[in-house]
Amino acid sequence: MEWTGVRYADKPTVEVRRHIAASPERVWELVSDIALMPTLSAELESVAWLDGATSPALGARFLGRSTHQALGEWETTSYVVEYDPPRVFAWAVADPGRPSAIWRFSLEARDDGGTVLTQWMQMGPGRSGLSFAIDRMPEKEQKIVFVRMREFEQSITATLDAIRELAEGTEGTAA
Template identity: 65%
Template sequence: MEWTGAKYADGPTAEVETWIDASPRRVWEIVTDVESMPQMSSELQSANWLDAAGPAVGSAFVGTNSHPALGEWSTTSYVVECDPERVFAWAVQDPDNPTATWRFTLRDRDGGTQLRQWVRMGPGRSGLSQAIDQMPDKEEKIVFVRMREFETAMTATVAAIKQRAESAGDR
């Protein structure tokens, strides 16, 4: 992974992918349904659109997360890319200086969908920045552990999306 030995300011990334035996249309319905995403995530506890627009560039949603070491927190995320059945991405807190940017990429492949989930940490300060401030000599380890957690969680999320999409009757 690109994040080995990375510092927060490096904007480390993690990425996972899977092939899903369902159409991009069906997978798109799932990845853009942010209110159902907590059912597929161990950290995300709830997510709600702030406006009726739903998945569209500029629309926003609030997500509440929980982590054993970091506690519970809520953030507002802004959709920064929305290309139906292809790309759905959001920036956390500030679209111009996000604490993280998340992206789902869908590609029609072999009668199904290649789904990729990607995250980039920073460049804006996050809760992790506070831990780094307290232990600057451990920054690379702190970033490594968090990126590893992201990778593990994302692997579970795309597996849950795959399961949901493949079990649906309207693939």
């Protein structure tokens, strides 16, 4: 992916796909389980449903706590903005009308019984913790965005690989 010269206001995106030898229903069980996500992420520390919710539903909210060596610790409230089992699960971070990020899992059934799993994210348009770094060093905005997008790409890749291992039952085996 190419983010050279990209600014935060451009709402940069990352998208990674994986073919998984498991049914969409099996993959859906994993991607819609927000409690699983912190175990797959180096940045996301914990998540908890809010308002009595216990599972995803359109409009449901959850609290996420994250940490990053350069950005510190923070928490955000996310809102489920797309929910179509077993095809799409997406959430907007902070303000659903002007989110600091949007995250989406999309699942597509394959003819062989497997699944194409795509994870996509968009940074912005609402302000985020990265906005404060850009405010402090506006002359480095493009580099800051580039580095963060590369981090997101690496994180998403690791998450999808872990989901594939769990879905295919190959966790802990040699590739």
